[in-house]
Amino acid sequence: MTDQQRPGIDPALWRGLTQSRTSRRGFLRAAGVGAGALSLSSILAACGTAGVSTSSAAANGVGSAEWWSQQPETKTLNYANWPYYIDTAHGKHPSIEQFQQSTGITVDYTEPINDNTSFFTKIRPDLQAGNYIGYDVIVLTNSDPPLSEMIGFGWAVPLDQSRMTNFYKYASPLVKDPAWDPGNIHTMAWQSGYTCIGYNTKYVTEDITSIQSLFDPKYKGKIGMMGISTELGSAGLLAIGVDPAASTPDDWANAADKLTQQKPLVRSYYDQDYIKALKNEDIWISMVWSGDVFQAANYQGYDTLKAVIPEEGSMFWTDNQLIPVGVENPVAAMEFMDYVYEPPVQALIEDYNAYVCPVPAARSIIANQLKDPTVANSPTVFPDAQMVSRSKPYYQFKNSQDLDQWNSTFQPIYTG
Structure with a gap:
């Protein structure tokens, strides 16, 4: 559904006037952000996943074109994100409100992720068993090992590329075909x-x-x-x-x-x-x-x-949306993940977050409709060509031994 087909949002909700902006990174804790401080390889070994070679998604055909063609449309979506990481006004999230109104999908948006490693540790047993973890979409950072472990173990469902219309039309080159997920097979950026x-x-x-x-x-x-x-x-x-x-x-x-x-x-x-x-x-x-x-x-x-x-x-780090194995509402997940790449929607989210925007076309909307030149003109929100050229990807750990040596x-x- 295009933005022209969606109902409008009350302009009074455009800005988070009733709640001060709080950084998502403000909720990171030392035990999590320092994947170095909490060795993921030791966690995996203790939990019996060190050396896992099976790829549960691929082994069961999950994420294939045939699999996606068999998935029913549902009216529920369970989304797990970091705290204070989406547009908020008057106790609601306007972007989610609009999505629910236009699709009829009820979104249970929760904020259980305070760091990558501890969250991954909690969901790992169900992932390994192929069970539903309670979330259809989760958000993990490329600079910490859990994202690569999710992909490497086959615990991230390959995305339905045919449902990524907005992404391929509007996504910034910074988040297309990234080093941590070539071809965006498993991920779509949330924010960077x-x-x-x-x-x-x-x-x-x-x-x-x-x-x-x-x-x-x-x-x-x-x-x-x-x-x-x-x-x-x-x-x-x-x-x-x-x-x-x-x-x-x-x-x-x-x-x-x-x-x-x-x-x-x-x-x-x-x-x-x-x-x-x-x-x-x-x-x-x-x-x-x-x-x-x-x-x-x-x-x-x-x-x-x-x-x-x-x-x-x-x-340059990116928090990535991905669908875990055992997902119960994959079609709704794809619809929402692609929905946030509509420029008017991303403008709402970005004007609240003020990180690096994955949709450059949101800039003019923030400047002209939301009337926020501070965000629209920030080079750390909308990087210019020089800043893009200075964006460096993280080293991709080859295995747990590689991580331990680092x-x-x-x-x-x-x-x-």
């Missing part, structure tokens, strides 16, 4: 963001253009780094001029040496708490998530905070 550099212009008066500023002795004691294995290691690789996606264990060792030399300059290694340290002026410059700084600067009164993509590039290389920097 950058792990970049944030700083307080009150104290850092120069324009920050390089990641080397995080290693500058003049900011000793005022530098924040992330105590998250995937993020810290990637930053170290960028700092030595290595593309993380193409890196080798030897590169990891060299990056760890660079980060170890930096340790005397670093005030602390943070998870989400870095944003509090920036707001309190405990640190002046730090690794950050782009959406956090945008929201702090534009909606929370910290207008001296600024986020930049350095010339070496920044890590973690053993970078974890001691912030835990020792």
Whole structure:
């Protein structure tokens, strides 16, 4: 169904005026965001899935064209996402309200995901057994191992490409054919963001253009780094001029040496708490998530905070929608996943989230209809060509041993 066929949304609901915007990443916890801190390989081994070679979806023909042709239309959808990650106004979600009105599908939208690894641990037994986990769509991040484990074990249903009309018409090149899911066989992006550099212009008066500023002795004691294995290691690789996606264990060792030399300059290694340290002026410059700084600067009164993509590039992460095996409402799942790629719908979601928008065409709607130039003109929401060229994908772990080697290389920097 096109946006012209859908009923209009009350303009009074367009903006979350009754609820302040809260960052999705604000709900990450150290045990989860640091897949390095909680070894997924050890979890898999303890749960009896280490070395699993079966592909339950493919083995049963799930996700094939024939399978999809046999799936009935249902009027229910159970969707699992991260907290505070969809447009909200007056206690409702306008984008969901519109979907329900136009399709007759009742959406049970819940927010049970506070980190990738612990959520994956909870649903793993049912996934392994091929049972319905209670959700038709879940959202996982490409920078943490659970997404690749879901795909690798065959626990993510191949999508019905014929039902991805809006996606292929409107999706940004940044989320089409991604390295973690070539051809978008299993995933469609929900939102994306950058792990970049944030700083307080009150104290850092120069324009920050390089990641080397995080290693500058003049900011000793005022530098924040992330105590998250995937993020810290990637930053170290960028700092030595290595593309993380193409890196080798030897590169990891060299990056760890660079980060170890930096340790005397670093005030602390943070998870989400870095944003509090920036707001309190405990640190002046730090690794950050782009959406956090945008929201702090534009909606929370910290207008001296600024986020930049350095010339070496920044890590580009994506939270991905996928359908788990055992799904009970796959057609409704596909319909909603593609629905959020309609530009007017994505405009509502993006104007609330202010992360990297997966639908560039939403920009003019945010600017002209929602009257929000702050979001529409933000380069960390709608990246220009230069920023797109500086977007770096994460290293894709080949197996649990690969992950363990990465973690053993970078974890001691912030835990020792």
